[in-house]
Amino acid sequence: MSAKGAKRPNRSAKKIAPKRSKKRSPGGDRTARSKKSSGTGSTHARSQIGRNAKPPLGASPIKFGLRLPSFALGARTATLAEMGAYLRRAEDLGFDSAVSIDHLLLTPPAYACTWLEPVALLGALAGVTRTIKLGTMVLVLPLRNPAYFAKEWATLDLVSGGRTILGVGVGWHEEEFGLMGVPHRERGRRMDEMLEAVTALWAGDHVSYDGKYYTFRDLTIDPKPLQKPHPPIWIGGGSQPFEKVYGQTVTNIDPVLRRIAKYAKTWVPHSSATADMVKGDWEKIQRFMGDYLLGEAEELAEKIRAKVANLGGCEHIVLNPLDWSMEQLELLASEVLPRVARP
Secondary structure, X not given: OOOOOOOOOOOOOOOOOOOOOOOEOOXXXXXXXXXXXXXXXXXXXXXXXXXXXXXXXXOOOOOOEEEOOOEOOHHHOOOHHHHHHHHHHHHHHOOOEEEEOOOOXXXXXXXXXXXXXXXXXXXXXXXXXXXXXXXXXXXXXXXXXXXXXXXXXXHHHHHOOOOEEEEEEOOOOHHHHHHHOOOHHHHHHHHHHHHHHHHHHHHOOOEEEEOOOOEEEEEOOOOOOOOOOOOOEEEEOOOOOHHHHHOOOOOOOHHHHHHHHHHOOEEEOOOOOOHHHHHHHHHHHHHHHXXXXXXXXXXHHHHHHHHHHHHOOOOOOOOOOOOOOHHHHHHHHHHHHHHHHOO
C-alpha cells in the first residue's frame, strides 16, 4: 500500500531551518503501509492473468506494484528488451510501480543471489517504459554520499519524467559496510543525516549542513528532481524475526519506527514480519507521528482539522513549534491557522 505522510518544511542546514525470508531466491511479496491509513495492511495476491484479460487493477483504490526480479545471474540475467516488454505489459495491466532491491554483495542467509545495481537499472528502464513508477525497495542510504546521491537520484527523477519512488533503509549486511568504509553501528544516525541533507539539497540552492557525519557549506546541486518538493520517500524497517532472517539480534526497534514517522511518506514493513508485528509497529508509528506534525500549510491544516474532527470538536489547539523562528511563527498565523479555523 502506498501512503502519504507529513512533509517536512524546506530547511537550509542541520537542523535545517525557515521485507525477507530465511533464504530468499527469486520471489516474495512486500507490502508498503500508508501512514494516513488506519486500516490493516494487505499483501499482494498472486494470480494468472491471460494476455487478453481485462486489466483488473484500474478500479481498485489500492495501488499495486512489483518488485523487480533484477537478479544478477551472469549469462542468464534478463536483457533490457525482456525487462522493457515485461514492464510495458505491467503498465497495460494497471500496475502502478516497479521497485528494485539494493545489495552490493551476496548477502546470506537472507538471499541466495545478488542483484543488479538499482540506480543504473532504473535509469535504463525509464527509457523503455511509459507510465509505471520506478523505485527502490529499499536502497541502503547510509552507504551513499549525500551530495553525490542528491545529484544521482535527481537526475533519475528528471529523465524518468518524475516517476521515481525513493525507498530507503539502513541496511544490515556488515560486510557491505566494511567494504565501503562506513561503520555498521553508525548506519541509523547516518541515515537520518542523509535524509535531512539530501532533501535540503533538493529544496534549494546555497545549502549548508552541519552534521556529525556530513558537513558542507553553501552547496548547490543541480539538477533538482522534477517532483516537488522531492520524490516520495518510502522507508523500510520494523519488527521481524531478525535471527532467523539475518542471523542478527535487534533489541530495540523504536529508533527505526521514529525515523519512519518523521521522514517517510510510506512505510514498508518487512515481508517476514508477522501480522501482530506489523500491527504493533503501526501503532507505535502513529504515536510517534504526533511528534512530527510538520508540513506545508494546507497539508498541516488538514492534519489538524482531521484530528479535531476525530475528537468531535475541541476548545483549544496548542501548537508545538520546533524552534524560535519568527518566520515560522508568521507562517503559522497567516497560512495555517486560518485554514484550520475555516468552516
